[in-house]
Amino acid sequence: MTDENASAAQISAAQISAAKVTAEVLEAFAGTPDDRLRELLTSLISHLHGFAAETGLTTREWLAGLEFLTAVGQKCDDQRQEFILLSDVLGLSSLVEATNAPAGATESTVLGPFYLPGAPHKQLGESIGRPQDGAATLIRGRVTDVDGTALAGAALDIWQCASNGLYDIQDPDQPPFNLRGIFTTGADGGYSFRTVRPVSYPVPVDGPVGTVFRLTNRHHWRAAHVHAIVSAAGYQAVTTHIFDSGNEYNGSDAVFGVRGSLIHEFRPAGPADPPDVAYVVDVDFVLTPAVG
């Protein structure tokens, strides 16, 4: 047997042995009573084993990976969810949003860690922020179904950070629910609210996930955005962002949240616009009927 053949035989023997292990494991989980859990475990085990087998994962790499995951788990507490951050940074969160997005509706993107339920209900046109929070901006548009029919009484749950890059819950100098508000569309499906122009902000890199950025030459900034959950009775809610076409990170968002269709122009206000705002953004939202 030549050296080359010996090497090929070695790869093949290890591959056959690995394939046997995978088959044995899948067989052991085949008795899982819940159909959906069995489907998830079968796919998970196949992909997990596929990753290790196709890369020839070494024992040292395997252990380093488990130690990394352990550190991620141990970084989590009441204020911080490092595993969601890891999911964000590997693009899994964005993928899950995309996979579950209703077809034909405004595109979905990540919820992020800063959502709070229970934001105050506001009148159309009202501001959710304070003058010191940033450049005054009017955002307005319509919520419709896929045929363009106005959806009256649709809710827009809005939240964003101030111009210091911090959300209210990160910043003791902001009052509770600052830069948060819920708006309800009128009879024509129209809405409008005042806020500030959003800014880019960094995701936390003082934990284990910070290592991922450092080792992969990636920056850790999120493209500037306003969050929105748009919902209406009988329709599927959409969790989305309003991105700013002038932002430098739209092409390299740290958590892969940007969708081309969600980028909008923050147009400098002109003589025909309300005098109290510096920018105007026109954003329409489209919802699709609830399933079943």
Added chain:
Amino acid sequence: MTDENASAAQISAAQISAAKVTAEVLEAFAGTPDDRLRELLTSLISHLHGFAAETGLTTREWLAGLEFLTAVGQKCDDQRQEFILLSDVLGLSSLVEATNAPAGATESTVLGPFYLPGAPHKQLGESIGRPQDGAATLIRGRVTDVDGTALAGAALDIWQCASNGLYDIQDPDQPPFNLRGIFTTGADGGYSFRTVRPVSYPVPVDGPVGTVFRLTNRHHWRAAHVHAIVSAAGYQAVTTHIFDSGNEYNGSDAVFGVRGSLIHEFRPAGPADPPDVAYVVDVDFVLTPAVG
């Protein structure tokens, strides 16, 4: 468009959207400077996204998964490594051993969490346990290369649990390094040592990984075994087990560690065997040259 077509279009749109996210994420990690890390991340991201996309992982399932991983990380401490246990229970540890096994050598299997470096060196034939640890057993054989040439001076690092199912480090009633010892082969490659017949024992199910067993109708017992790391200068070390052909869990080991070639008969001692042992096991080990 019929309902069926609409449904097909919806699946397709979500799939296209998901594929775009995966492509964007892979592109973002393409600048990872270290070649091996880039290879690992590319495969990991592809499989992670593949799992979520092909199962249509819901937001609720995604969150439940991250909460489970968080709990696994938080269960880890100086005494316990729940992530290694999870890897064991999903068969990943066994797969990694199989993938890295030297071809032609005695088959490898999992190291497990109970290995301690620094076990005492013992004379050939000596016992590593006490009478109260179980049924006295003589294990003996030869260490050779693949051609059957004796390997003199090879080391066998041996450890196992007592008949109560506990390793020394789990059991305050056992002295330190009980049922552990290092033996060195003689000029003929031969070795022998006395120990006790191993018993089955449960893996810990009081942590998050216990849920995996409960939800999948799997038992949590390891097939009885003696651990061995066999090494010799100039050869690749093998981490392996000696399994007992009489054990009921050989076909369903909780961590998928059993390989058919590692199952041996614990033969009742006869008139020709040493009078102080109840069982005799003949086990030969084969090593392959170190690479490079």
